[in-house]
Amino acid sequence: MRFDIITVLPGLLESPFAHSILQRAQKKGIAEIVVHNLRDYATNKQKSVDDYPYGGGSGMVMSIEPFSKCIEALKAEREYDEIIFMTPDGPTLNQTMANSLSCLGNIMILCGHYKGIDQRIRDIYVTKEISIGDYVLSGGELPAAVLVDAIVRLIPGVLNDETSALSDSFQGELLDAPIYTRPADWNGHKVPDILLSGHEAKINEWRHEQALLRTQKRRPDLLAD
DSSP: OEEEEEESOGGGGTTGGGSHHHHHHHHTTSOEEEEEEGGGGOSSTTOOOEEOOTTOOSSOEEOHHHHHHHHHHHHTTOOOSEEEEEOTTSOBOOHHHHHHHTTOSEEEEEEOBTTOBOHHHHHHTOSEEEBSSSSOOSBSHHHHHHHHHHHHTTSTTSSSSTTTGGGSTTGGGOOOOOOOOSOSEETTEEOOGGGGSOOHHHHHHHHHHHHHHHHHHHOGGGGOO
């Protein structure tokens, strides 16, 4: 699976993609993550990629030409299943969305900055818009890293235990059940006896019950349907 990420701050994405699961996926050849510097496609000597908004107002808007040149150059090399714009006014990322995106082959991600990007880029090129929450960040780089992480960990072969992702919170619309490890008794705080029983069917039943209780308490909205 390939990700092409367009950003004005490529250095901001170096660390997230160079560690842990994302690093492992790239070393295994399962995921390819390529970051493109938008300034390389600037049309002026100053390499600026923003301008003042029409109609006045505060802030700067990312210009249409650099984005268009970069997108067209990438599209000339391969077809993309989705061209995604990270934006706080898009639909909120959830596990179902990540599951669906993990089945694709090529994804392009556009990272906005300043006040945002020229609306015509969104109208002409973007096929999907995604938010990671109802708040505003300085740019789309960190949301892009979140999205890639959420997708890549679902690809078969990335996690050492391929069933691990299937039991995460939000899979099956439930939060995960409480989890424990050694020691079984820590300063009088004990692991539930059922988890030490070795009875797989009863353990699975307990985990489902606990997941349901936790979801009812913390995220009842997930059970609304």
